[in-house]
Amino acid sequence: MNHTYTGKVMWSHLDANMHMRHSAYADFAAQARIEILDEMGLNMKVFQKLHIGPILFREETTYLREVGVNETITITTELAKARKDGSRWTIRHEMFKEDGVKAAVIVVEGAWIDVLKRKLATLPEELANHFMHITHSADFVEMA
Template sequence: MDSFSKVISIRWSDLDPNYHVRHSAYYDWGAQQRVEVLNNLGLSLKVMQENHFGPILFREECVFRKEIHMHDEITISLFIKSIAEDGSRWTMQHILTNQRGELCATITIDGAWIDTQKRKLANPTPQMVIETMKKFPQLA
């Protein structure tokens, strides 16, 4: 698998007063895609709740390259940029391209897993996490 990709539906509420996509919509798209991908790989919110863990972000950065407008067809692709051997910490990157294949933005996040009861960093059910995270395509 080359990447986890999907076409984004741009909503009226995603626009700002300049009639292009507002900056915070990019972060919303990234978060939604990550939750959907984890769910599809078996790390659903229910599994995380039952095992008392969840993802936590240390950094989230978007680099804007090209404006996105209401009728653009945008594809967002998700990759693992780096991952600790035990799967406990990771960097993911979203790449957003338009219908012409032009780079519109990249979103980079650094994250880890948190024990939701202890409220401390943890490596939950290591084998499950490692196996799931290995299914992500690596960014070259």
């Protein structure tokens, strides 16, 4: 599944230097992930019914260019690593400015958690199959 998210940088996304603050990059990437999950049937209602949700172990951002207020940004989402059953994964987002220049790369490593048991979980097979259809990066690695 190919997916891009487009959003506009608002005043509230800025820091004291008048460019997009570090945590706004993470917020935009999170929204891109939520939208692609929703498109594949993994929305908040399904998560609540299954008592499962995504959890992050690590998040890393590489900042390449400044992004300013009122700029429209586009974020791509790719699966860079995953177990065959989709239980553990790494997602890479690339953020682009209006002129097509890459502004940042955001990489998150995560899994699924049973919110009642507070233990790592797996998705039901059908939903895991949907999840595994996120576009794979050119350097995709299947994890053991």
